[in-house]
Amino acid sequence: MKKIFNIYVFSILITFTSCDDYLDVEPIGLVVPENVEHFDLLLNGERNIVFTSDQDDLVISANDFVPGTFSFGNLDDPSNQTLQLFSWNSDLYTDSDPKQIWSLPYANIYTFNSVANSVENASLVPTYVEGDKVRIKAEAQTQRAFEYWMLVNSFAKQYDASTAASDLGVPLVTTADVSQTTPQRSTVQEIYDFILKDLEEAVVNLSSEPVNLARPSKGAAYAMLSRVKLYMGAYAEAITYADLALAENSFIADYTVGIDDLEDENYMRKMMGVGLGYRGGPLTSSLVNIFDATDARLTELTRDNFNGDGTTIITSIFTQRVTIWPTVPEVHLIKAECNVRLNNDSAAIDDLNTVRVKRIPAYTNLTDADFVSNAELLAFTLEEKRRETFRMNLRWFELKRLNLEPATATTLVHTLPDGVTSFTLTPGANNWVFPIPQQVLNFADLEQNPRD
Template sequence: MKTRIYYTLLVCCVFSLFSSCKKFLEVEPKGKVILKTLTDYDLLLNSQNLTSSGEQLLNQMSDDLDIPTVDPMTRTTTILSYVWSNDLNPTVNESPLVWGKHYANIYAFNAVINGVEQATTGTPKEKKKLKAEALVGRAFEYLYLVNLYARTYNAATANTDLAVPFIISTDIMNKTPERSVVNFIYGKIIDDINAAIPDLPANNNTNKFRGSVNAAYSILARTYYYMNNFTEAAKYADLALKEPGTGLMDYNPVATKADIPNMPINKQEIYARYGTNPASVVLPTVEFLKMFDKNDLRLKLYYTKLGDFTFPTRGVSQFSPNGSAVSFGTSVAEMKLIIAEAAARANNLQLALDQMNDIRKFRTATAAYQPFQSSDKEVVLQRVLLERRFELAFKGMRWMDMRKLDAENRMPAVNRLNAKGDIISTLEPHSPKYVLKIPAAVLNFNPDMPQN
């Protein structure tokens, strides 16, 4: 009988994660990574693997992306995710995509959480800081997992809806915990971040990949947002924006995308995270492109081959951000849009408009800018949601937003079309495909784990 140990599935991921750190980590015995000094733990938190949390496949599943040349018979992960296949990992011999990456990062964060206080160097304060950063990082990983492998948060069912195992150990011989329920995972995310805040630095302005108080607040804001607790979401979004080193960038004087600062020092970012495959070609749907006003500066900076803005042909324009990849983490714009949406839902329309227009005036050519105005609650809410779609495009957020909107009966059916325009796949409202299947390789080692 196969040993029912999930961590076995992470071995290759963990070795890959630590391979980027092998220059500073002593390995004894061979094949086992030993973290000893405070510097070891600090550098681990800077490793490229740990700063890559966003999954590019989430963009493939969104309704904003198109693959005009799609061949549904091609069984690549790109195509499987694009047509919302029942299983992104249909065989037990494949490394578990999405799931495996997040749990590999969790394993590393657990190594810091469980071990840094025993480091041979460093002060107690320095050790607590790194542990706090790891708690924030682990919480961010679980926020992805609960929004991918569980049903959308519903207060009425959150205590029974299955989510994912909550793993805190680094002992690879431990048996996998059972799948926790949604409310438990969200509770742990919130508890861990609140426990971390007293030991975090006030900001991370010199390295947006690292944890800080304002980064913690921003993750709490996103957490409460996906819990539909808009009051708490707006509160923490506002706290995240209190840091004076953050702010929106006016795109009007920006000549080219190369002039936009890179992610680690960009004042618009709060908690920066790379995507897993930043070099992927991203083709927006023509329907999405036509939603933009032609005076929207994001078109000029982030999209190519715009022509006369009529977009008559699929697959011509590309999403092409500045030299470095876009951040899948939290941002100033996301926080302002959370505040705006919370205000719109509470019928505080002026606050919603002010927050949204703060963004629009920096994203629209000055000569063409007009503040958006309306006294209709639903019109304002829809405009805020559209602005969220523009600002967070291809940052891994749209799929989770689609799930949330679907639960509110705000998502229509989404069709995938081949080159001839024939429908080859449809994501129906309230489809079970909005919840990802547990990878086959995971179930192979954990046969008692319930499948979605």
């Protein structure tokens, strides 16, 4: 019998032994957490809960960062993962090594399933009340929704209302039972419906003030709902959720005077596995060229460095404060894009100015007169979002989303350090969708994603 174990293999043990304050609890199935404090502390996991996915896969595949000359290694090695990702190789993930872009989110989901399904029946201990059970369940649901959003956007086609009911998504696992039969892949629509259900159920039971920055609040859930609705093309609903998020937290750090309070504009901290962009990878020229020279996102968050061949490159500054969860500035830019698409250009410009005044010294507000058309404003808004979120490593997902429309579609071209060898990925190519790792297919009878 195919077991759900294949999804969690190599990661369940890490999940349940990496909790900061909960080192004595063994994996579920051996010893089950008994009281509400146990479930609460499971959500404080140091790595597998605070972290999600694998940065390299998303970063190297997109076009905000590029591996430096020294990062490519042996270009004649067919197992060179950097080169495989950079060239969108058809044989990506065909070896039997574990792939964290799949295994880490599912390991987190295992934890969130355990908490969401069992905490309400757990016994109380001193300092906890019944209301804490409801809150803890809501926190688990919120984070579970996020992990499924990461998975479905990595291993399935971009949500398209006309095809989502038939496009294959990822296996939907809702129990913490390693003996359960592996489910087949749900559709993209089913995964998005589950994400929305989790977030909408959770947000009413979340606190406005989080337990800590690695735990979701109402604002965090509303912000995620806004992003999900944007990715579904439900622009009016995305604005509604954005406004609810901003009512909870509207702080934007003023980079023009320093970045000491940068973290305060985060709804919560959800980081990615250490990778190219996270530890300070080189920025592509296509990204650098869209910044104004005085933009503090460029002057404060990047630095000059030296490539392996002695040339100068611009790299992102490593900081633990990078999150892939929606931030206050991103929520404003979600509103801006949605307003443009709904032909509310003045409202969109207001949101753009709200962000840009905290990013560009001696800033002069944009006005309607600065744009000759709605299309020009949309292009500028999308560029602004790229400028604001490049260190969050959303670019691969953003490109997939925008490829649904000819006016915003992008053909990617990656060129090796030799300046000659290049690879091209067109908007309709199959390789925008990562293949299911071979390690998973060795244990589960799942339909593989086609590759070019």
